Amino acid sequence: MEDSKIVALYWERAETAIGETAKKYGSYCRTVAWNILYSHEDSEECVNDTYLSAWHSMPPQRPERLRAYLGRITRNLALDRYKFNRTEKRGGGRILLALEELEECVPSGDPERITEDLVLTEALNRFLADLPQEARKIFLQRYWYLCSVREIADDLHISESKVKMTLLRSRNQLRALLEKEGIGI
Amino acid sequence: MKQKRILNALTMVDEVFIEEAAPGTGTAAGLGRRVLAVVLAAVLALFLMGAGVATGIFGNSIQDWFDYYWNAITGQSMDKSQSAVIDNLSQEIGLSQTVGDITVTVDSATVGDDNFFLLLKVEGMRFSKRYGYTFGQNHMTVSPDPLEGGGGLGGYGLEYHGLDGDGAIVLMMDYEYAAMTGYVEDISPLEVTLELKDLFRDGSKRKLLAEGEWYFTFTLDRSDLPEPVRLPDSEVMGMELEQNTRVPLLLTDIELTNTGMRFCYDCQGGTLALSPDFFVVLKNGLKVECTGGTGTLLDGGPLLFCSYQWMFPVDLEDVAAIQIGSTQIPVP
Numbered sequence: 001m002e003d004s005k006i007v008a009l010y011w012e013r014a015e016t017a018i019g020e021t022a023k024k025y026g027s028y029c030r031t032v033a034w035n036i037l038y039s040h041e042d043s044e045e046c047v048n049d050t051y052l053s054a055w056h057s058m059p060p061q062r063p064e065r066l067r068a069y070l071g072r073i074t075r076n077l078a079l080d081r082y083k084f085n086r087t088e089k090r091g092g093g094r095i096l097l098a099l100e101e102l103e104e105c106v107p108s109g110d111p112e113r114i115t116e117d118l119v120l121t122e123a124l125n126r127f128l129a130d131l132p133q134e135a136r137k138i139f140l141q142r143y144w145y146l147c148s149v150r151e152i153a154d155d156l157h158i159s160e161s162k163v164k165m166t167l168l169r170s171r172n173q174l175r176a177l178l179e180k181e182g183i184g185i
Numbered sequence: 186m187k188q189k190r191i192l193n194a195l196t197m198v199d200e201v202f203i204e205e206a207a208p209g210t211g212t213a214a215g216l217g218r219r220v221l222a223v224v225l226a227a228v229l230a231l232f233l234m235g236a237g238v239a240t241g242i243f244g245n246s247i248q249d250w251f252d253y254y255w256n257a258i259t260g261q262s263m264d265k266s267q268s269a270v271i272d273n274l275s276q277e278i279g280l281s282q283t284v285g286d287i288t289v290t291v292d293s294a295t296v297g298d299d300n301f302f303l304l305l306k307v308e309g310m311r312f313s314k315r316y317g318y319t320f321g322q323n324h325m326t327v328s329p330d331p332l333e334g335g336g337g338l339g340g341y342g343l344e345y346h347g348l349d350g351d352g353a354i355v356l357m358m359d360y361e362y363a364a365m366t367g368y369v370e371d372i373s374p375l376e377v378t379l380e381l382k383d384l385f386r387d388g389s390k391r392k393l394l395a396e397g398e399w400y401f402t403f404t405l406d407r408s409d410l411p412e413p414v415r416l417p418d419s420e421v422m423g424m425e426l427e428q429n430t431r432v433p434l435l436l437t438d439i440e441l442t443n444t445g446m447r448f449c450y451d452c453q454g455g456t457l458a459l460s461p462d463f464f465v466v467l468k469n470g471l472k473v474e475c476t477g478g479t480g481t482l483l484d485g486g487p488l489l490f491c492s493y494q495w496m497f498p499v500d501l502e503d504v505a506a507i508q509i510g511s512t513q514i515p516v517p
Binding site: 001002005014015016018019020022023026027028031048063064065067068069071072075076079120121124125128129133136137139140141143144145147151155 | 191193194195196197198199200201202203204205206207208209315316340341342361424452454455456458459462463475479480481489
């Protein structure tokens with residue numbers, strides 16, 4: 001079913017909206033949650049909470065990109081749950097590893113001069129827009145979807161070394177951009 | 186602190202990028218390596234969500250397209266009975282219209298009981314494998330309209346599937362519906378109108394490539410659709426959405442077709458739902474996932490009438506079972 005039709009079901013308060021969402025995006029949401037939580041039970045609860053959140057947020061929201069909209073809800077819920085669990089087993093280590101990689105490329109800032117998250121997001125959007133499509137996908141699969149290097153290589157059918165190299169270049173570009181714009185954290 | 190800020194900033198990046206990077210929407214070049222028993226779930230995204238996969242391999246008709254994907258997934262040629270089923274359901278259309286430099290062709294169709302696929306091609310410009318392509322607007326009507334009178338839910342979608350060996354854009358359009366009256370067999374020809382407007386390069390840097398309107402009318406023959414296989418009422422595990430608990434659901438009026446399945450169940454006013462994991466299990470162990478489905482309350486009553494479509498038409502002689510969640514319903 002087309003996304004616009006699914007969104008319309010939410011607006012009509014038709015319960016089938018949840019079933020249709022699950023059919024079309026259940027696997028996607030589970031992947032997003034699994035990459036953060038590494039627990040089937042927690043992931044499944046997260047996905048169900050995503051449907052509930054979608055139900056409560058539409059209306060008033062009318063997302064143009066339903067997949068990304070749901071993915072963002074799932075990711076936030078999963079990260080909240082991850083923080084709650086705060087376990088280092090399995091998925092916990094994976095998140096920290098990805099974030100530590102990314103942290104290296106962000107210049108240190110004056111603790112007194114805390115940059116607004118919005119400014120950093122805008123810079124990230126400009127940075128992503130200028131990246132070649134493949135590099136952008138690799139970057140976001142690693143740092144948004146928190147996929148492993150191996151999973152990215154498999155998904156995009158490229159070698160792991162190419163993924164690592166592309167990530168290194170992208171991080172360097174991001175660091176240069178943030179330094180140039182004087183954005184520190 | 187740093188990590189928290191990075192997380193927050195990343196969470197809010199543009200949805201266009203998030204959608205573009207979603208795992209499972211990459212190219213399919215390596216899929217042929219997968220073993221026969223692999224579940225086709227990952228390929229679902231390639232099948233109807235669009236991916237640049239067809240370069241240089243894709244043939245000339247919708248049958249070739251199905252054959253290509255079967256090959257890519259299983260690493261084997263589609264067997265004769267499977268090919269015969271798709272051949273039987275497919276028909277050539279071969280209508281082209283040129284506006285400016287751009288020629289759009291409605292090439293062929295594969296037609297099921299309550300759904301159909303159309304293969305479209307676009308030529309007349311040098312297209313790049315680096316981008317996706319789409320039309321700014323698409324509008325399709327069918328007559329007789331299966332939803333007319335009783336109502337129900339139906340829909341269609343247009344998806345980019347890459348470039349063919351001649352560099353033409355390959356697009357797939359699918360149409361499906363579930364009427365509030367349930368499935369009513371109608372073998373009369375289906376009159377289809379299709380309007381496409383303005384060709385765009387798709388993605389984060391969307392760009393208008395050619396202005397124009399392409400308009401088609403054609404007929405789909407439904408006179409030779411195979412009989413569905415009827416299955417006994419069966420219990421599967423579903424979900425009670427408010428309490429988030431697993432509950433048994435009784436499926437009734439189950440009919441299996443080459444292109445999908447349909448059935449009814451009491452959804453208790455929308456508080457009960459089925460698992461979204463739907464497969465047809467072939468005798469060789471291969472599981473073919475559904476591409477989605479549509480459900481509507483039957484005559485406004487408590488029963489939800491559902492129609493699901495498989496990603497490929499399947500030979501019913503080769504089907505061992507239907508799987509919904511973890512429950513398998515044997516097919517005799």
